[in-house]
Amino acid sequence: MTIMPTADATTELFARAVTRLTPVMPLLRELGEAFAERGHELALVGGPVRDAFLGRTSPDLDFTTDARPGATERILRGWGDAHWDMGRDFGTIGASRGDTRVEVTTYRADAYDGVTRKPVVAFGDSLEEDLSRRDFTINAMALRLPDLHFVDPHGGLVDLAARVLRTPSPPEVSFGDDPLRMMRAARFAAQLGVHVSAGTHEAMTAMAASIEKVSAERVREELTKLLLADTPAPGLELLVETGLAAYALPELPALRLEIDEHHRHKDVYAHSLTVLEQAIALEGAPSDPPEAVPGPDLWLRLAALLHDIGKPATRRFEPGGGVSFHHHEVVGAKLTAKRLRALRYDKETVKAVSRLVELHLRFHGYGEGQWTDSAVRRYVTDAGPLLPRLHRLTRADCTTRNHRKAARLARTYDALESRIADLQAKEELAAVRPDLDGNRIGEILGVPPGPVIGRAYRFLLGLRLDEGPLGEEEAERRLRAWWAEQPETSPS
Structure with missing residues (x-):
């Protein structure tokens, strides 16, 4: 009433x-x-x-x-x-x-x-x-x-x-005039804490397919505004309930994997919404420096929502009742890029979000801290400027109800961040480069700019990541030894 x-x-x-x-x-x-x-x-x-x-x-x-x-x-x-x-x-x-x-x-x-x-x-x-x-x-x-x-x-x-959302005219007429209003209803549910009336909900459900008449750019703008709200989950849930997400963001409802008594596993859809909420809680204040990931941060929020979208395609039922999702982060990264391109997100956003999805499981190889300094360097280098967001995404991805396990994961990631900070202080990992630049490589090898310089640069970068700074003299010695083994310099 x-x-x-x-x-x-x-x-x-x-x-x-x-x-x-x-x-x-x-x-x-x-x-x-x-x-x-x-x-x-x-x-x-x-x-x-x-x-x-x-x-x-x-x-x-x-x-x-x-x-x-x-x-x-x-x-x-x-x-x-x-x-x-x-x-x-x-x-x-x-x-x-x-x-x-x-x-x-x-x-x-x-x-x-x-x-x-x-x-x-x-x-x-x-x-x-x-x-x-x-x-x-x-x-x-x-x-x-x-x-x-x-x-x-x-x-x-x-x-x-x-706190109820109704249309001035009959909702069928209003949404027929502009189907994007259905997306806007979800956005207001997120931004204003309102709920749609029963009639509005019914019309959204019946007319969900008409959102396909709307340009991808307009859908993207509404989705972005929804995600940047203080509490996006109610809006996302409304998109899924009414069937709008099946057209605007189909990977989201696909996460509602069936759960039966023989093959129990997490509700990936609910897990993803929780990860999104936890990622938002880890954002910095709007006035904070970039390394604090000041919120609202679209890249982090998209990555949190989409980080597991590769699971439906990689789900396998294992002997004994287990369920596996091998390489879902790789598949998920490709699906993320495809969806974001379809929504006409800019190239930088597509690249950043899909990279975060690809890297979100990397931390779990850290185990109890067995990574070498080389592995830590590669973690930092692979993340690049996305590292502060990756830190938050990885922490947000822990939704276990086992408090002991959650505390252990948090301590382990604390330890990894501490190691990263120590190495960064010693080696400036954020700007890691080989000990020799491209010009010097060309002088030593006597070759012009081109593919050979690129291969040599990558070789030296690998050494830098594996062993830390070598110094110019040692780097030159290792470069000459590498060059002597290349087909270009081998006897015919």
Whole structure:
């Protein structure tokens, strides 16, 4: 049952919201008066209004007006010192004055062509009509300016108080207009701690396949925002429950491996969500240095979520009832790269996240500390600048309920990090290089730049990792001995 806020409670909430908007109140009144003087309406709408009621400060200020783009542009020219109109076709004009940026959009009555999902813009004439086209009731609230008259035709404040997500129009119509709104519902579940109404959930489930009409770039942006929320798990769970993940991120629901009485093993899906939560807890503060992995960190969170996606493809039932997932980290790295490329993530993100997935099991070869210094050097060198994230991913991957085992793993990793720190202090492992550079290699061997130099460089790098610094004299001796054994220098 939804509990309606009383009149007194609504008044108090509104007062708090206005207080939250105090820093921008002069701007709101000034812009409202500027539009009113020219006979136009202006309202603060959507996220800023919702966040004010939640006691949050919104990073953006979104306005809507009955003025057409040309009229809006003329008004904003008189207000700001710069303006832009890249969104003119969709009714949006932007302007800035100093560090303050605003965007004003003409009332919309959008329609979609139903095939390509490209919006067909039709400008509207009333604020109420504009609000009815918005994604969810909690985003369909507005403050008319400059008098701060609260407009809430679809009960957004009631839904906000109940933490429920509903659409202003029937959800089938809303999601038919733009299927990406279903992804947005999952994002809000993560960001705002809301739950979708029964009808909204049913529509998302029935219409999940329509997300395929949406471009990969738009899906990626919503997924990224979801993952960067304080608590992504509720949003991810909603994607899986409704079937949206089967289209947007199919590797995630595939982790729900069946568990039977004969072949017991961890629920990989639940494990992955737990690893994600634990990785987030290990992130540094936003102002921390890079080595602390300041959060929210997209690479770490993607790697935590996807680190075991190679398990379904590598699962084997062993004699005696055991289950194995041999080389799932290698398979998982390839699947991660493939999925992230399909979602149009940038090359750097694809490379970094798939590398973390590939390396996430490497620590378990450390055993009780038997690694040689050479193995530790290779661990650091293979991770490169991803090492701080790998530390956190590896620690987060421990979800055992056996407290003794968890404590032992933590102590072992503490020991490894201590060894890494000692070697880094002695040898500058973060910038490990052979004792001879490419130019010097060419001089010693008498060969021009090319593949031979590359092979020689890799040979010396291997020596450096295995044995530590050799010194130039010893490195040159070992290089000449290596060169004497190469086919290029062998007698014919």
